Amino acid sequence: GAVVSQHPSRVICKSGTSVKIECRSLDFQATTMFWYRQFPKQSLMLMATSNEGSKATYEQGVEKDKFLINHASLTLSTLTVTSAHPEDSSFYICSATLGITSTDTQYFGPGTRLTVL
């Protein structure tokens, strides 16, 4: 149980285009979803926290107009990287939790590797 999928797994795009990444909880309803970014040889950095039906909460330094998050249902959240540039190339990973308590485990999707040319 607790399976999270992401689509696409890999995307290559030209500078200036927008890219949408989907995150789905397949066998549970996710109260909260998180979006992370990971650069090579670095740890995961939280970008934003997303709750179904409400606006995402962005971490300091993350541009909310550039990284648009939509949490349309309890099983789907999307991250759109708008006007992508080479410095946005990274490994984007989502996670989802069943509940909203401090003991709830985050289950991670397989990640999306974005390369901006």
Next chain:
Amino acid sequence: QKEVEQNSGPLSVPEGAIASLNCTYSDRVSQSFFWYRQYSGKSPELIMSIYSNGDKEDGRFTAQLNKASQYVSLLIRDSQPSDSATYLCAVNMASGTYKYIFGTGTRLKVLA
């Protein structure tokens, strides 16, 4: 001061030995702690969670928590080459959004 600290390694152990991975955290009110394993190019996968002081065992893995010392560790018994990965410590900061703060990870190499 970093909120969650781990030695980046690499930690090299021979096959069959015990690997000991350590993590310290700064927020005294943190309530829950998680160990994830991440293979190169893959996303993290949960190994164990621990919430109370003491030891918690699951197969070859034992997590140890000492809240007074703000310290959590992971022991891997009978280490196998397939255990070679980066191990991430995550701490739930008990804030309103219950977000995790990750350490930078310890790279473990199990030598055959």
